[in-house]
Amino acid sequence: MTHRISLKELNMLVRDTISLAMPDDYWVExxxxxxxEVRGHCYMELIQKDPHTNTPVARASANCWASxxxxxxxxxERATGQRLSPGMKVLMQVHARFHENxxxxxxVTDIDPTYTLGDMARKRREIVRVLKEExxxxxNKELVLSPFAQRIAVVxxxxxxxxxDFCHQLQTNEYGYVFYPVLFSAVMQGExxxxxxxxxxxxxxxxxxxxxxxVIIRGGGATSDLSGFDTLALAENVAxxxxxxxTGIGHERDESVLDMVAHTSVKTPTAAAALLIDNLRRTExxxxxxxxxxxxxxxxxxxxxxxxxxxxSDNVPVLFSLVKARRNAFLDxxxxxxxxxxxxxxxxxxxxxxxxxxxxxxxxxxxxxxNTARLDALSRxxxxxxxxxxxxxxxxxxxxxxxAVRSAACLKEGDEVETRLEQGAFTAVVRNVEGNEx
Numbered sequence: 001m002t003h004r005i006s007l008k009e010l011n012m013l014v015r016d017t018i019s020l021a022m023p024d025d026y027w028v029e030x031x032x033x034x035x036x037e038v039r040g041h042c043y044m045e046l047i048q049k050d051p052h053t054n055t056p057v058a059r060a061s062a063n064c065w066a067s068x069x070x071x072x073x074x075x076x077e078r079a080t081g082q083r084l085s086p087g088m089k090v091l092m093q094v095h096a097r098f099h100e101n102x103x104x105x106x107x108v109t110d111i112d113p114t115y116t117l118g119d120m121a122r123k124r125r126e127i128v129r130v131l132k133e134e135x136x137x138x139x140n141k142e143l144v145l146s147p148f149a150q151r152i153a154v155v156x157x158x159x160x161x162x163x164x165d166f167c168h169q170l171q172t173n174e175y176g177y178v179f180y181p182v183l184f185s186a187v188m189q190g191e192x193x194x195x196x197x198x199x200x201x202x203x204x205x206x207x208x209x210x211x212x213x214x215v216i217i218r219g220g221g222a223t224s225d226l227s228g229f230d231t232l233a234l235a236e237n238v239a240x241x242x243x244x245x246x247t248g249i250g251h252e253r254d255e256s257v258l259d260m261v262a263h264t265s266v267k268t269p270t271a272a273a274a275l276l277i278d279n280l281r282r283t284e285x286x287x288x289x290x291x292x293x294x295x296x297x298x299x300x301x302x303x304x305x306x307x308x309x310x311x312x313s314d315n316v317p318v319l320f321s322l323v324k325a326r327r328n329a330f331l332d333x334x335x336x337x338x339x340x341x342x343x344x345x346x347x348x349x350x351x352x353x354x355x356x357x358x359x360x361x362x363x364x365x366x367x368x369x370x371n372t373a374r375l376d377a378l379s380r381x382x383x384x385x386x387x388x389x390x391x392x393x394x395x396x397x398x399x400x401x402x403x404a405v406r407s408a409a410c411l412k413e414g415d416e417v418e419t420r421l422e423q424g425a426f427t428a429v430v431r432n433v434e435g436n437e438x
Contacts (some may be wrong), residue, residue, distance in 0.1 A: 011100035018104075022096040025109060030060075032088050040066030042073070044108070062094060064108035072111050079113035080120065082227050091115035120230070127232045127257050136239040140263045145244045147283040149212035149276060152181040153204040153243070155197055157188045161252070162269035169273035177280045188218040188249075191436015193228025198237050208242050215276075216258070217247040217269035229256040236261055248272035254384070393423040408433055 005013075034045035041063065048058040064072060077083060084090070094106035131137040151171075156163040163183065170179040184203050187196035197216065204214055216238075228234075229249055235257045238245050244263035248271055249256065259265035266272050383389065387397065398405040399418045405411065415430045 008100050011098070015098040015100055018096050018098045020205045025093050025095045027091060027093050027112070028106070029089070029091050029115070032084060032086050032090060033059075035084055036085055037069075042069040042108075046106070060106055061104075062092070062106040062108050068109060072108070076111050076116070078114045080117050082116070082120070084111070085227060088227075089119040090117055103306060120227075124230055124257055127230070127235055128260065131235055131257075131261060132241060134236070136236060137261060139239050140241055140245050140261060142243075143244045143263055145263065145279060147279065149244075149279055150177070150179050151211045152179060153211040153214045154181045155184050155186050155200045155204070155214060155216045156183065156218065156269075158183055158185050160188055160217075160219055162217050162248070165219060166217050166269040166273045167216070168249075170276065171271075173277045175277065175281060175284070176432070177277060178264050179276065181215075183365065189228075191228075194234045195230045197228075197234055201237050201241060203240065211243060211275075213244045213246060213263075214241065215246045215272050216249060216262075217272055219245075219269045229258040230256070234258060235261050246272050246275060359386065388422075391420065394422075396421050 029048075032044055033047040036043050044062040044064070046060045046062050047056050049055060049058050073084065082088075091112040092108050093110040093112075094108050096104070097107045101215055127136065154163065154166065156166070167181055170177075170181060184200040186200040187193055201214070204211065238258060239261040244268040246264045246266065247256075247259050247262040248266045248269045249258065250268060255265060264275060266275055389422045391397070398412065398422045399420070400415055405417065411417070411430050411433050413430050413433060416427055417430060418425055418427050
């Protein structure tokens with residue numbers, strides 16, 4: 001008969017076996033697929049992917065107890081400026097543990113931040129490589145920041161201290177310049193940074209004609225929330241943006257990819273405000289210098305012209321005589337030209353009038369001939385249609401009630417009719433009507 005043991009006994013056997021077979025700590029390379037804190041403890045899901053297909057080939061759970069996690073997290077964030085988050089590659093020291101009630105897990109005792117820093121740097125290098133291959137890495141830098149940039153599209157969180165510092169710096173500048181910042185609210189820490197900023201940039205782009213530049217600022221948040229600014233999609237949006245983009249997102253260590261592709265990168269929101277104020281100050285200085293140069297040039301030119309007038313005034317009588325002589329000569333030539341031109345016009349007009357007179361006379365004669373012929377033809381037609389001429393040919397006209405009778409059907413017995421001949425007329429009474437259907 002097979003020996004039977006309880007589940008607890010079996011799990012305790014596994015626990016003891018693992019403790020004996022794997023007593024050491026191991027440094028493990030893995031990617032974080034999930035991480036969460038519960039009552040000070042950290043629970044992680046680790047994953048390893050095939051480098052070619054990106055398909056998971058191994059999974060495991062890892063736990064870091066509160067006493068250890070507090071130290072490990074603090075050390076990691078100070079060294080990397082980032083929080084441990086899903087998608088990060090980590091090198092962690094672990095040992096195996098099997099609990100008869102909770103199962104197997106790796107217990108984390110340390111995490112090497114230099115490994116993650118190297119992976120983050122590799123990812124940044126890869127994003128930069130892709131942007132350069134696409135030819136967009138320097139596109140935003142090639143835009144010209146308007147020397148009168150005052151209409152500012154601000155991408156930030158409305159509650160961020162950095163946004164308040166930025167607006168205060170612009171409003172209280174020592175030169176009294178007026179700026180018009182408009183906030184496009186976005187998430188600037190935690191999850192969703194990339195999608196939120198891209199959505200804000202899309203909103204700015206929809207009304208890009210209303211702004212001179214875009215300022216992306218962040219302040220007052222933890223330095224460990226900056227990984228969202230190192231993404232390809234966000235970098236592509238900023239690199240291709242039609243307005244100059246200024247970043248002030250608080251990196252104290254390495255610049256992010258977002259900083260690299262932006263038109264101008266500064267460390268803090270107040271530095272971004274100072275940059276815009278200095279831009280207007282340079283413009284004002286340039287305008288003032290140009291005005292001073294214009295005044296100097298105008299004064300010099302006035303002096304030179306005054307000297308010329310002084311020299312001319314000494315020769316006014318001679319110049320007046322010369323001008324008068326030239327004017328008289330010009331008037332004589334002009335009169336002669338006008339007289340000659342007038343005579344030519346008169347000759348031409350006279351010739352044209354003679355020609356037109358001949359044409360009119362010829363046309364009038366021909367018109368008279370044509371009209372005479374037409375009148376003769378009409379006279380003959382009228383004469384032929386004259387009733388008197390018809391009667392002369394032996395015809396007669398019969399009238400009833402003053403109207404010509406064209407058909408016997410118009411008559412009835414007893415009607416009195418009048419018959420007109422070439423010579424005279426007579427009346428008669430109708431006695432018999434043939435063809436009268438009535």
